[in-house]
Amino acid sequence: MNRIIFILCLSVNFLIAQQTEFVDFKHVESVLLFNQIKVDSTVFNSYQVKFDILKHTDSVYLDAQNMKFMNVALNKTPVKFKNDGNKLIIYHSFKANSTHTLNFLFFASPKKAMYFIGWDNESQNQLWTQGQGKYTSNWLPSIDDMNDKIEFDLTIVAPKGYQVVSNGSMVSKRETPTYDLWQFDMQNPMASYLVALVIGKYEKKVEHAKCGIPLEMYYYPEDSLKFEPTYRYSKQMFDFLEEEIGVPYPWQNYKQVPVKDFLYAGMENTSVTIFADSFVIDEIAFIDKNYVNVNAHELAHQWFGDLVTETSGTHHWLQEGFATYYALLAERDIFGDNYYHWRLYDYAQELLAQDQAGQSTALLNPKSSSTTFYKKGAWVLHILREKVGDKAFKLAVKNYLEKHAFKNVETTDFISEVEKASGLDLKSFVADWLESKSFLYEDCINALKSSSDEISKMLQLDEQLMFSSHSINSSINSYWEQAESSELKRRLFLKDETRLVHDSIFKKALNTNDIKIRQAIALTKSEISEALKTDYESLLEDDSYVTIEAALYNLWKNFPQERQKYLNKTKGVQGFKDKNVRILWLTLALITEDYNAEFKTQYFEELTYYTSPVFGFEVRLNAFQYLNQIKACHDACQVNLEQATKHHNWRFSKFAKELVKQYQ
Numbered sequence: 001m002n003r004i005i006f007i008l009c010l011s012v013n014f015l016i017a018q019q020t021e022f023v024d025f026k027h028v029e030s031v032l033l034f035n036q037i038k039v040d041s042t043v044f045n046s047y048q049v050k051f052d053i054l055k056h057t058d059s060v061y062l063d064a065q066n067m068k069f070m071n072v073a074l075n076k077t078p079v080k081f082k083n084d085g086n087k088l089i090i091y092h093s094f095k096a097n098s099t100h101t102l103n104f105l106f107f108a109s110p111k112k113a114m115y116f117i118g119w120d121n122e123s124q125n126q127l128w129t130q131g132q133g134k135y136t137s138n139w140l141p142s143i144d145d146m147n148d149k150i151e152f153d154l155t156i157v158a159p160k161g162y163q164v165v166s167n168g169s170m171v172s173k174r175e176t177p178t179y180d181l182w183q184f185d186m187q188n189p190m191a192s193y194l195v196a197l198v199i200g201k202y203e204k205k206v207e208h209a210k211c212g213i214p215l216e217m218y219y220y221p222e223d224s225l226k227f228e229p230t231y232r233y234s235k236q237m238f239d240f241l242e243e244e245i246g247v248p249y250p251w252q253n254y255k256q257v258p259v260k261d262f263l264y265a266g267m268e269n270t271s272v273t274i275f276a277d278s279f280v281i282d283e284i285a286f287i288d289k290n291y292v293n294v295n296a297h298e299l300a301h302q303w304f305g306d307l308v309t310e311t312s313g314t315h316h317w318l319q320e321g322f323a324t325y326y327a328l329l330a331e332r333d334i335f336g337d338n339y340y341h342w343r344l345y346d347y348a349q350e351l352l353a354q355d356q357a358g359q360s361t362a363l364l365n366p367k368s369s370s371t372t373f374y375k376k377g378a379w380v381l382h383i384l385r386e387k388v389g390d391k392a393f394k395l396a397v398k399n400y401l402e403k404h405a406f407k408n409v410e411t412t413d414f415i416s417e418v419e420k421a422s423g424l425d426l427k428s429f430v431a432d433w434l435e436s437k438s439f440l441y442e443d444c445i446n447a448l449k450s451s452s453d454e455i456s457k458m459l460q461l462d463e464q465l466m467f468s469s470h471s472i473n474s475s476i477n478s479y480w481e482q483a484e485s486s487e488l489k490r491r492l493f494l495k496d497e498t499r500l501v502h503d504s505i506f507k508k509a510l511n512t513n514d515i516k517i518r519q520a521i522a523l524t525k526s527e528i529s530e531a532l533k534t535d536y537e538s539l540l541e542d543d544s545y546v547t548i549e550a551a552l553y554n555l556w557k558n559f560p561q562e563r564q565k566y567l568n569k570t571k572g573v574q575g576f577k578d579k580n581v582r583i584l585w586l587t588l589a590l591i592t593e594d595y596n597a598e599f600k601t602q603y604f605e606e607l608t609y610y611t612s613p614v615f616g617f618e619v620r621l622n623a624f625q626y627l628n629q630i631k632a633c634h635d636a637c638q639v640n641l642e643q644a645t646k647h648h649n650w651r652f653s654k655f656a657k658e659l660v661k662q663y664q
């Protein structure tokens with residue numbers, strides 16, 4: 001008996017896994033009603049899907065999590081169906097080479113993949129989706145399997161006064177007195193996890209790429225001054241990537257939308273990248289935390305991931321490795337060769353650390369870490385390009401994308417194009433770099449040494465420091481004198497040994513006016529001598545929120561008699577979107593005796609307010625941490641902490657769950 005059940009399960013799973021052999025879903029049109037949005041509201045929607053039957057089958061299904069269905073009709077006739085909570089299964093004797101249309105109404109109340117932000121508090125209201133990882137089928141009947149690509153055309157009924165952004169072109173907007181109807185049109189198919197929707201209050205600016213593609217950049221109405229630093233280089237990177245990749249951008253337009261409390265840095269939904277609003281930054285923040293790399297990475301995915309999509313996780317590097325590599329190329333176009341090489345150097349250090357911890361995996365292992373998929377993937381492409389040359393590499397990429405456009409790909413599809421374009425046999429390359437779990441650190445470092453003088457110098461210094469521990473001070477000093485680039489100097493100060501360096505070098509460094517070198521000192525030099533005090537104090541005036549935060553704390557700690565002065569100097573600084581400087585300032589102001597005693601209650605209330613869901617989780621996390629440190633997370637803070645344990649961002653909820661234990 002057991003055996004029969006086992007075999008039965010096996011055959012059902014086999015059939016489920018193979019649906020793409022029997023049916024090809026072509027085109028979905030769905031009207032989604034959001035005219036009245038409430039948190040956790042059930043959404044009632046209409047749906048039509050057209051599909052081709054490839055082989056005879058008795059049923060087809062759509063993935064649909066926890067939905068209800070009505071008026072299910074196949075080719076306008078009621079049809080037998082089953083809703084098992086995960087799938088809508090349609091029973092019919094489908095003949096090979098036939099075409100069908102399925103219509104129904106569905107009710108969804110998504111618990112994940114679609115997020116309603118702020119509709120239950122005083123902060124701004126947003127709705128956004130995240131399909132990868134958690135699946136679109138939580139809010140829209142679709143296909144969880146990436147291998148069936150569908151043209152999705154959504155029509156959204158939204159409250160008045162909101163912007164709606166979805167895949168493809170917005171072809172019409174009909175207004176009624178109570179709601180607006182936004183109709184979107186895609187021209188090409190995509191995997192279901194790339195379907196996206198954002199509803200929120202936004203302004204937008206549109207630029208046009210060299211090729212004429214509209215680049216729509218969205219921002220919150222209050223952030224008009226942050227628009228330029230946030231989206232800096234967007235058009236340049238778009239034009240660069242289109243030229244570098246050699247294949248025209250594959251979609252009708254390209255939109256970028258920031259959202260609150262996002263799960264990742266960014267997500268490359270087809271023609272609409274959604275990104276964390278912590279990347280919406282001002283002029284000063286640009287220096288330390290800008291959107292450039294994420295911007296380029298998600299854009300590169302429009303080709304690598306969206307136009308050609310992995311068949312399975314085994315080939316995940318074809319998406320993440322490529323996006324990481326092409327983002328680096330776009331950054332090299334902006335920031336120069338040295339920047340590119342240092343980033344590769346940092347990736348190599350991260351991969352080496354992973355290797356030394358015994359956690360290296362093969363690039364083709366679907367269970368690999370992000371470090372492997374992203375950074376080893378980028379390194380593999382860098383090394384491969386050096387091996388076959390620019391011309392063959394670019395030709396191979398072009399042929400690979402054109403041949404598999406709007407389809408799915410595996411690693412051999414790419415490698416075989418490189419072999420064709422270069423005439424080389426890449427068997428041993430594949431074995432060493434893709435199949436082997438060891439990380440070839442020496443090869444990477446040798447490649448960098450031959451292309452970057454700066455990195456060669458840095459490596460020489462590392463060797464000297466290792467063998468001449470008695471003269472660290474003079475080694476660093478002489479390197480400091482020799483180093484021409486500020487990046488090399490900056491890195492000298494980030495070394496552990498720096499604490500042994502004589503103050504005179506710090507003094508010299510603080511007088512360079514190089515913001516990054518000065519920042520390295522703020523970050524590493526936590527004990528400040530009287531001799532260095534005046535120079536160190538000037539860090540509080542730097543145009544860097546990282547520097548100000550570190551310098552304020554270090555000065556406050558080292559010179560108790562001057563605390564009032566330091567606090568007065570940094571009073572109005574907010575810092576990044578996560579309010580790093582303001583939250584530190586409030587904490588120090590609270591615990592500094594005699595400082596503005598009449599405002600202490602106000603400071604405490606402000607700091608506690610930052611723990612509430614009105615703010616993004618980045619702000620809340622900082623506020624919880626500081627309040628906890630000064631043992632001042634009281635009633636309102638604890639209520640907010642309890643609420644944070646249920647937050648949809650798992651990193652934040654995990655943090656809150658750990659912290660809440662201390663109050664139980």
Ligand SMILES: [Zn+2]
Pocket residue numbers: 297301319320323
């Ligand atoms: Zn990515």
